[in-house]
Amino acid sequence: MSSRDRSILTIGRTVLLAVGLLAAPVWCQYPGQVRKSSKDAPELRAVAVLEWTGEAGSPKTSRLVPVAVLDGGQLQDGGIYLARPVPLAVAGEVEYELQRNGQPMGLFDIKNAGQEQGSWVGYGAWQPLPKPKSKPSMSEVARNRIEDEYSDRPVLHRKHHEGESGPADNGGNSGASSTESAPAPDADRPTLHRKDTSSDTGDANASTSPVPDTDRPTLHKRDSSDSSSGSATSDDPDRPVLKKSKKKAPEDVGHVDSLPDFTDPDRPRLQRGKSSGKEVEVLPTLMGLPPDMQQAVAVSDAKSRPEHPWTFSWANADDEAKMKSVLEGIARDAMGLKPPEAAPAPRRKTAHRNAQPVEPPPPAPLLDEQFRVFELAYGSGATLVLTAHTDGSVNQQKFVTLIAQPDLYGNVLVLLKNVADGAHLDETPRMRLVDAVDAMADNRGELLFELRGATQRQFVLYRILRGQAERLFVSSVGEFGVAGRE
Numbered sequence: 001m002s003s004r005d006r007s008i009l010t011i012g013r014t015v016l017l018a019v020g021l022l023a024a025p026v027w028c029q030y031p032g033q034v035r036k037s038s039k040d041a042p043e044l045r046a047v048a049v050l051e052w053t054g055e056a057g058s059p060k061t062s063r064l065v066p067v068a069v070l071d072g073g074q075l076q077d078g079g080i081y082l083a084r085p086v087p088l089a090v091a092g093e094v095e096y097e098l099q100r101n102g103q104p105m106g107l108f109d110i111k112n113a114g115q116e117q118g119s120w121v122g123y124g125a126w127q128p129l130p131k132p133k134s135k136p137s138m139s140e141v142a143r144n145r146i147e148d149e150y151s152d153r154p155v156l157h158r159k160h161h162e163g164e165s166g167p168a169d170n171g172g173n174s175g176a177s178s179t180e181s182a183p184a185p186d187a188d189r190p191t192l193h194r195k196d197t198s199s200d201t202g203d204a205n206a207s208t209s210p211v212p213d214t215d216r217p218t219l220h221k222r223d224s225s226d227s228s229s230g231s232a233t234s235d236d237p238d239r240p241v242l243k244k245s246k247k248k249a250p251e252d253v254g255h256v257d258s259l260p261d262f263t264d265p266d267r268p269r270l271q272r273g274k275s276s277g278k279e280v281e282v283l284p285t286l287m288g289l290p291p292d293m294q295q296a297v298a299v300s301d302a303k304s305r306p307e308h309p310w311t312f313s314w315a316n317a318d319d320e321a322k323m324k325s326v327l328e329g330i331a332r333d334a335m336g337l338k339p340p341e342a343a344p345a346p347r348r349k350t351a352h353r354n355a356q357p358v359e360p361p362p363p364a365p366l367l368d369e370q371f372r373v374f375e376l377a378y379g380s381g382a383t384l385v386l387t388a389h390t391d392g393s394v395n396q397q398k399f400v401t402l403i404a405q406p407d408l409y410g411n412v413l414v415l416l417k418n419v420a421d422g423a424h425l426d427e428t429p430r431m432r433l434v435d436a437v438d439a440m441a442d443n444r445g446e447l448l449f450e451l452r453g454a455t456q457r458q459f460v461l462y463r464i465l466r467g468q469a470e471r472l473f474v475s476s477v478g479e480f481g482v483a484g485r486e
Helices: 003-029 138-150 169-172 316-336
Strands: 044-055 058-071 074-077 093-099 103-116 121-125 294-301 365-373 382-390 397-404 411-420 430-437 446-452 456-465 470-474
Touching: 044 093, 044 446, 058 103, 058 456, 093 430, 294 430, 294 470, 316 365, 316 382, 316 411, 365 430, 382 430, 397 430, 397 456, 411 430, 411 470, 430 456, 446 470
Parallel strands: none
Antiparallel strands: 044 058, 044 294, 058 074, 058 121, 093 103, 093 294, 103 121, 365 382, 382 397, 397 411, 430 446, 446 456, 456 470
């Protein structure tokens, strides 16, 4: 091998080594595929919960609790995101769409915001949904076109009148005279006429000199002899004239009046009472957690998206009742409500053959039972959610929440089970279902729950995917004190 070949080989190894050293950090930094953000991804999307008392649409008191803000594909805490000083989710003039089961039920406009027990909430007004614009029917369009054609409104194009010859007639009759081909004049059409400058006396000079217009306003010189009187030499008695005031100018002498004798109505004074300026509108607020409080999902997005109902349609109506019965049995077992099976009584020789069997006791009641079935994605199966609690005082109650799905054989597969004791709610809070919501703007629904303890609460989002219930997001803790307990 020549010295020239050895030098080329050495240079090639050096270049490969340098390329390898440069590529090593890049490979370590991006071990996977780098994907660009989709164009359909929203810039910002906020999810909140509207809480109110009274009737839907006209609540007595209301407040909006921010939950999460989707920014760049990541969920941020809506209660503290971009708080400068008010969080972005409850800033003024932000509009939320209220949804129930994925269908809009109204709008909520944020007016102002405040803090309740250390957490930001928004106050505003419930607005109805805008009515869709109805398209005019074909008969209305035809009638409007006919009315416009035969109306007397001035138009830019030449209107067609009866008795006129069209362009085809004018072009086809080449031998017609110019008077026959000209259109008939429109008597109602306004025309411009040149003013006749000729005089009735027949004077030759009168035909060339313009005749003054008596109605035209003219400027006249002020007569110097009449300057003292301040009046202009004009024949028009209605002509306004500027006259110099004869009042004597006040002396430039300062004086002070005492406050009780000062009677200037425009002078500002300090006094008790409401200010006459623009005040901050404070709307009726909702304090604490009253028993009659209702909740609904609120979504704020700059893009208009089609409705996506989350209701699951059963092929057989009996399947829903069967699934509900199975979940109720699982809930009673989890809360210890199922009575133990009694031991069979010993047989007696003198027993009657026609004795009726003893009926089992009725199952224990489930209070505030809520059973809902969702279809969280198009073509997916049913997702069952059941929440309930036992009877008694708050410290003696037990709360249960179940998330389940039917398997391929029609059995119920429990994905999540939450059982809470009323005496230890701060350690294990109860789960209250709010609704399903598309928090990630990917046309897939997540389950939104409220985690309510004895003195604090949070909101949590669960994604149901591949037979698992994954906790997607948890909001910050909001404290409300012992007084807010049910």
